[in-house]
Amino acid sequence: MxxxxxxxxxxxxxxxxxxxxxxxxxxxxxxxxxxxxxxxxxxxxxxxxxxFYLPPVALSGRFNPYWFAVFALTFAADLFVASFQVAFQALNPRWDPHPSIVAVHMRTNSDLILSLTSMATSLVPGTLVVDVDREHSILYLHSLSTRSIDDIPKVRRHTLEYERRIALALGDANDVRAVNG
Incomplete structure (x- = not known):
């Protein structure tokens, strides 16, 4: 009992x-x-x-206010800038879009960090998560900002920076090691 x-x-x-x-x-x-x-x-x-029972999300029990502030400020700045970029592109009659699907191999295996990274990435105009491979920790992104093949690594770096900031703010010791290693 x-x-x-x-x-x-x-x-x-x-x-x-x-x-x-x-x-x-x-x-x-x-x-x-x-x-x-x-x-x-x-x-x-x-x-x-x-x-609607779901298994509980494993929280690390760790919160770093500095890295959370860094994430929040850079996210807000990205949101602001990307909104104007996408609006300008949509209103520009000469804009010729060259979107692409980009696979981003995440460095952590945390479902929480994978989910938060995919949400943050999708909320910024111009990039949308179209698929997630949880088993291999891969995000598949539809990106409008790939005018050439050289822009694909930039999209990957940008997404991995989101993952890094989120992991440093909320991740456990393994996540921090993975994003800093």
């Missing part, structure tokens, strides 16, 4: 970050933070985590 309670408590603690994120998303969707919103958010979050 005690071991069942401990297992349930351990499982709930592992799901806690997901529940907190879902409650936050619920509050954002309703546009207000009230006791009723938070209470219904908790009910919906627990229902979602019980009905």
């Amino acid at each position: 005690k071991s069942d309670r401990r297992e349930l408590l351990k499982e709930l603690l592992l799901q806690l970050p997901l529940v907190v994120a879902l409650v936050g998303l619920w509050a954002l969707l309703w546009g207000s933070i009230s006791w009723l919103t938070l209470l219904t958010g908790v009910v919906v979050a627990f229902t979602v985590t019980r009905v």
